[in-house]
Amino acid sequence: MNPSDVNPSVSAAADAPLFVSSETAAAVFQWLPAVRALQESYARPLGPHAIPRRTIAAGAAERASLRTMTAVPPGSRYYGAKLMGMAFGPSGRQLEYVVVLFDATTGSLAAIVDGNLVTAYRTAATSAAALDRLAPQGAARLAVLGSGLEARMHTLAIASVRELHEIRVYSPTPTKRAEFADAMGAELGVRVHAVDSPAEAVGGADIVLAAARSYGEKPILHGAWLEPHATVISIGSTLPDQREVDSTVVARASLIVCDNVEEVLEESGDMLAARQDGVGLDAKCISLNDLMSGKSSRRRDEGAVAMYKSVGSGLQDVVVAGMILDLARAAGLAAPLPIRFETKRIG
Structure with a gap:
C-alpha cells in the first residue's frame, strides 16, 4: 500500500536521488566554471540566514566529532549541507566527507556527493575567485608554501585565472617539494623550482599561497618576506588552535x-x-560577498599587500557539488540510488 493512500500529506518522491563518487567528480570537474559559479553566487544578495555558522558536535568518550556546514545559495538550483565525520578507531583517525544536495524547486533530495575531493576543489576555486578580484592582471610569480593536496589544487586553480611565469615551492620534506615541482611543472608547462626555505619561495612573489600549517602550530609566513604588492592566500588556520x-x-x-x-x-x-598582538582588524576586513557584489567601498591600497583568509563555507560546498552533479548527470556518470524518500506535504 502506498503511504499517500493512507495519509494525503505524504507521497513518494518522483525520482531517485543520485550518488556521485570522488572518481566521477575528478572526471567531470572543471576549474574555471567552478570559479565563475562561485563568483556569481557570492555576487548575489545573501540573506542573514543563507550561510549559517558551522557547527561542531563532539563526544569526548567516543572520540568522535561531526562538523556541519549548511547553505541555501541564492539563485541556485540546489541547497544542502556538508557533513564531516571524524573518529579515532583501531587504525587511527579517520575522516569522511559527504555533501547532501536538495533540489530547491521540489524540496526533494537530489544527490549524495562524496565530499573528499569537493572540499579541495571548492577551497581552491573560492581562493582563485577571490584572487581574480584582488590581484592585478598580468603574468605573475607564485610562491607555494606546502606540497599536499590543497597546495596542488590551489596551484591549478590559480593557474586558471592568472598566467604564471614561475612557481617556487617550499615544504619541510625535500622529496615532497621536489615531487610537487616536477608534477606541477609538467601539468602547467611552467618553471617550478623547489627551494630550501619559505623566505626564498616568497621573496619576489606576486602571489603567495600559504597552504600548510607548520609542526607545533607556528607561523610559516612572515610579513617581512612579502613584496609590497603581494597578494596572500591563507587557508590553513581555520580553528582557534591553528x-x-x-x-x-x-x-x-x-x-x-x-x-x-x-x-x-x-x-x-x-x-x-x-x-x-594589537593589530587592528575590523577596519580592513570585508566579506567575500561584499567584494564580489561591490557593496563595500574598501579597496586595497595601491602598492600594498592584500590577503584572502578562508575558513570554508557551506555555500562553497553546495555550489561546487551542484556543478559537479550537473556535469556528472550530463555525462551519464551519476549513479541512481535504489532508494526512495517519502515527501511530506504541508499546507
Missing part, C-alpha cells in the same frame, strides 16, 4: 577579504593572535 601566518602578515595587509568575516575573526588562530 596557526599559519604571522601577525606581521596581517598587519601589512591593507585589505583582508574573508569568506565569512565573523568566523575568520573569531575562530581562526591567526586572526586571534593578530588581535592579541
Whole structure:
C-alpha cells in the first residue's frame, strides 16, 4: 500500500536521488566554471540566514566529532549541507566527507556527493575567485608554501585565472617539494623550482599561497618576506588552535577579504593572535560577498599587500557539488540510488 493512500500529506518522491563518487567528480570537474559559479553566487544578495555558522558536535568518550556546514545559495538550483565525520578507531583517525544536495524547486533530495575531493576543489576555486578580484592582471610569480593536496589544487586553480611565469615551492620534506615541482611543472608547462626555505619561495612573489600549517602550530609566513604588492592566500588556520601566518602578515595587509568575516575573526588562530598582538582588524576586513557584489567601498591600497583568509563555507560546498552533479548527470556518470524518500506535504 502506498503511504499517500493512507495519509494525503505524504507521497513518494518522483525520482531517485543520485550518488556521485570522488572518481566521477575528478572526471567531470572543471576549474574555471567552478570559479565563475562561485563568483556569481557570492555576487548575489545573501540573506542573514543563507550561510549559517558551522557547527561542531563532539563526544569526548567516543572520540568522535561531526562538523556541519549548511547553505541555501541564492539563485541556485540546489541547497544542502556538508557533513564531516571524524573518529579515532583501531587504525587511527579517520575522516569522511559527504555533501547532501536538495533540489530547491521540489524540496526533494537530489544527490549524495562524496565530499573528499569537493572540499579541495571548492577551497581552491573560492581562493582563485577571490584572487581574480584582488590581484592585478598580468603574468605573475607564485610562491607555494606546502606540497599536499590543497597546495596542488590551489596551484591549478590559480593557474586558471592568472598566467604564471614561475612557481617556487617550499615544504619541510625535500622529496615532497621536489615531487610537487616536477608534477606541477609538467601539468602547467611552467618553471617550478623547489627551494630550501619559505623566505626564498616568497621573496619576489606576486602571489603567495600559504597552504600548510607548520609542526607545533607556528607561523610559516612572515610579513617581512612579502613584496609590497603581494597578494596572500591563507587557508590553513581555520580553528582557534591553528596557526599559519604571522601577525606581521596581517598587519601589512591593507585589505583582508574573508569568506565569512565573523568566523575568520573569531575562530581562526591567526586572526586571534593578530588581535592579541594589537593589530587592528575590523577596519580592513570585508566579506567575500561584499567584494564580489561591490557593496563595500574598501579597496586595497595601491602598492600594498592584500590577503584572502578562508575558513570554508557551506555555500562553497553546495555550489561546487551542484556543478559537479550537473556535469556528472550530463555525462551519464551519476549513479541512481535504489532508494526512495517519502515527501511530506504541508499546507
